[in-house]
Amino acid sequence: MEITDPHIVLGTMDFGTRVDPDRAFAVLDAFVAGGGVWLDTANCYSFWADPSGVGGASERVIGAWLRARPGVRDAVRIATKVRHNPLVPHSWPESAEGLSARAVHDGVEQSLERLGVDHVDLLWAHAEDRTVPLEETVGAFGELVAKGAALRIGAANHAAWRVERARSLAREQRVEPWTALQLRHSLVQPRPLTPLAESGHRLLTAEDLDLARAEGLAVWSYSSLIWGSYERADKPLPQTYDHPGTTRVLAVLDDIAGELSVTRNQVVLAWLMSQGIDPIVGASRVEHVEQALAARRVRLGDEHLTRFAEAR
Numbered sequence: 028m029e030i031t032d033p034h035i036v037l038g039t040m041d042f043g044t045r046v047d048p049d050r051a052f053a054v055l056d057a058f059v060a061g062g063g064v065w066l067d068t069a070n071c072y073s074f075w076a077d078p079s080g081v082g083g084a085s086e087r088v089i090g091a092w093l094r095a096r097p098g099v100r101d102a103v104r105i106a107t108k109v110r111h112n113p114l115v116p117h118s119w120p121e122s123a124e125g126l127s128a129r130a131v132h133d134g135v136e137q138s139l140e141r142l143g144v145d146h147v148d149l150l151w152a153h154a155e156d157r158t159v160p161l162e163e164t165v166g167a168f169g170e171l172v173a174k175g176a177a178l179r180i181g182a183a184n185h186a187a188w189r190v191e192r193a194r195s196l197a198r199e200q201r202v203e204p205w206t207a208l209q210l211r212h213s214l215v216q217p218r219p220l221t222p223l224a225e226s227g228h229r230l231l232t233a234e235d236l237d238l239a240r241a242e243g244l245a246v247w248s249y250s251s252l253i254w255g256s257y258e259r260a261d262k263p264l265p266q267t268y269d270h271p272g273t274t275r276v277l278a279v280l281d282d283i284a285g286e287l288s289v290t291r292n293q294v295v296l297a298w299l300m301s302q303g304i305d306p307i308v309g310a311s312r313v314e315h316v317e318q319a320l321a322a323r324r325v326r327l328g329d330e331h332l333t334r335f336a337e338a339r
Contacts, residue, residue: 038309043084069108080116109134110153126156150177169202181207296322
């Protein structure tokens with residue numbers, strides 16, 4: 028597979044719900060103008076914030092933007108996900124579509140229609156669905172690649188062993204395997220063994236990184252900036268991050284941001300990219316996009332990385 032330098036990925040979860048289309052268009056325009064490439068969405072975004080009780084708003088906004096900007100499709104790559112969209116409005120997780128072959132094919136067909144494109148550049152399995160044989164899910168994703176509806180495929184919020192098992196099954200079926208992982212990760216970490224408040228989230232582990240590096244898999248991180256908590260006094264870190272390691276890391280973060288004359292967020296994004304991770308950044312304002320893209324110019328040396336490692 029193609030190995031590239033890490034990218035800042037634009038997270039579009041709130042487009043069409045908390046972020047109105049006009050503001051979303053401005054954010055998308057600024058992202059492309061700044062050299063951004065990857066857009067991350069999902070067919071379920073954001074059913075919990077939409078009066079309709081189902082997802083699709085984010086994809087529809089991106090589709091409208093693509094139609095309004097002839098030629099821009101060639102400048103961006105689109106990643107979307109299937110698994111969580113409610114089949115019955117306001118009924119989740121009871122009616123979540125899952126990862127059966129039919130659900131995967133139907134979900135992608137509807138995503139392509141909303142986006143107004145003939146393929147997505149990366150299709151994610153948004154989370155595990157252990158009610159469906161893994162062989163069935165793997166076969167469905169492989170069929171979508173074979174017919175050109177998805178150029179690449181990956182697994183979000185999956186255990187490392189399930190990813191590797193799926194890749195083995197893909198080899199047996201002679202279909203395209205998952206070549207990307209998406210998990211929650213940031214500079215500060217919750218207390219070990221403490222459940223996350225966001226039950227569907229799965230944290231990146233050393234085992235995930237080991238698998239990715241051994242097999243040449245791409246790694247994307249979500250909640251990379253913990254919803255603005257590094258910089259916004261009105262958004263304190265969740266309680267699960269209240270431990271001595273966080274205090275030490277934030278002190279080092281302040282020092283390094285000052286030394287480099289950049290923001291805390293930019294250092295965090297640079298730290299993620301230094302490990303070959305593509306951080307997803309949800310942005311609702313143009314200035315957020317510009318600040319995030321500027322993180323690509325932040326260079327952390329071995330000495331900076333050592334200071335973070337010792338603090339963590």
